Amino acid sequence: xxxxxTRDLLRTAFALLIAAITxxxxxxxxxxxxxxxxxxxxxxxxxxIVTGTGTSTGTGTGTGTGTSTGTGTNTGTGTSISVEQKVTNAxxxxxxxxxxxxxxxxxxxxxxxxxxxxQRQEAxxxxxxxxxxxxxxxxxxxxxxxxxxxxxxDAGSYRESLLGYALALIQxxxxxxxxxxxxxxxxxxxxxxxxxxxxxxxxxxxxxSPEAHAMLAYALFWRNDTGDNALAKTQIQQAKIEDTxxxxxxxxxxxxxxxxxxxx
Numbered sequence: 614x615x616x617x618x619t620r621d622l623l624r625t626a627f628a629l630l631i632a633a634i635t636x637x638x639x640x641x642x643x644x645x646x647x648x649x650x651x652x653x654x655x656x657x658x659x660x661x662i663v664t665g666t667g668t669s670t671g672t673g674t675g676t677g678t679g680t681s682t683g684t685g686t687n688t689g690t691g692t693s694i695s696v697e698q699k700v701t702n703a704x705x706x707x708x709x710x711x712x713x714x715x716x717x718x719x720x721x722x723x724x725x726x727x728x729x730x731x732q733r734q735e736a737x738x739x740x741x742x743x744x745x746x747x748x749x750x751x752x753x754x755x756x757x758x759x760x761x762x763x764x765x766x767d768a769g770s771y772r773e774s775l776l777g778y779a780l781a782l783i784q785x786x787x788x789x790x791x792x793x794x795x796x797x798x799x800x801x802x803x804x805x806x807x808x809x810x811x812x813x814x815x816x817x818x819x820x821x822s823p824e825a826h827a828m829l830a831y832a833l834f835w836r837n838d839t840g841d842n843a844l845a846k847t848q849i850q851q852a853k854i855e856d857t858x859x860x861x862x863x864x865x866x867x868x869x870x871x872x873x874x875x876x877x
Contacts, residue, residue, distance in 0.1 A: 696728045703739055707817045712747035716740055734763035738770040741777050742818050754781035769814030775802050776813070776820060783832055791835045798829040805829075807851040823856035827866040834870055845870065846877055 694702075703718035719740035722728055728736065741756030760774035779797040782790040799805035804826055811822040830848035833841045849867055856863040871877055 696722060696725055696732050699725065700732055700735060700739075703736070704815060704817070707739060707743060707815070710746075710817075712743045715743035716747060719743060730763055731765045731768060734760050734765040734768060734774075735770045737763070738774040738777070739815075741774065742815075745777060745781075746819075750777075750784045751781050753777055754785065757781060772802060773813055773815065773818050776811075776818075776825060779832075780820075780828060783828060783835075788836070791832050795829070795832045795836055798825065798832065804848075807847050821856065823852040824862045826852040826855075827863045830870060831866050834873065834875055842875060845875060849875075849877060 699718065699722050703715060703722060706718050707715040719736045722736040723733060723740070737756045737760035741753035741760060744752040744756060757774045757778035760770070761778055765771055775797050779794040779802075782794040782797075802811065802825075803809050804811065807826065809822075809826075811820075811825045813820065826848050830845040830852065833845040833848065849863075849870055852863045853867055858864055867877065
């Protein structure tokens with residue numbers, strides 16, 4: 614009875630946790646910046662400027678020979694842009710908080726037949742986080758899943774995809790999803806060690822190491838296997854040591870767990 618009452622209370626407190634997740638990933642509609650979405654193919658840094666020097670020599674039918682030298686500047690929109698540059702531009706748009714524009718840019722990469730598996734993996738990751746910011750966490754789930762399935766485990770974006778996938782599963786709810794999230798966070802990412810410092814490649818993802826540990830604490834408490842309460846307690850207490858804010862995500866998760874009956 615105690616176990617079921619605790620879990621029921623936790624589910625009641627889940628609404629608070631959703632607010633914490635929303636704050637964690639910086640969710641919020643609108644395009645960010647000035648609201649204008651940068652379209653695929655555009656250079657967010659402005660027009661491309663190419664400068665160069667050309668020399669030509671011509672010989673006529675007469676006795677004279679003429680040589681001319683000129684310099685010119687050309688501007689264009691970069692219609693033959695490489696996939697590598699597209700990836701760079703997409704993250705630049707993402708960094709500017711233009712989530713809608715970032716979705717368009719990453720989608721353009723995924724629709725480019727020249728994109729390698731590694732580039733597609735990064736594009737799925739980036740689009741997943743852009744959707745998280747523009748809509749809500751769960752909207753990025755399928756993109757994170759696709760990124761993880763491509764399996765480029767040496768890429769920094771792969772770890773970001775694992776993190777996004779786990780957070781989306783937690784928001785989706787359900788015992789099976791939460792168990793998978795615990796496995797991803799604790800074992801695949803390495804957060805099972807409370808002192809593990811999570812570092813991410815892209816700052817625009819916006820998740821700190823203490824926040825990730827706090828989410829693992831929540832998932833462990835939800836799973837409720839033997840010993841999970843003690844593990845959850847260790848995780849959230851260490852997260853609180855590293856993030857002392859009384860208004861941030863870590864504190865919100867702490868309050869949720871305490872209200873649900875965790876002895877902290």
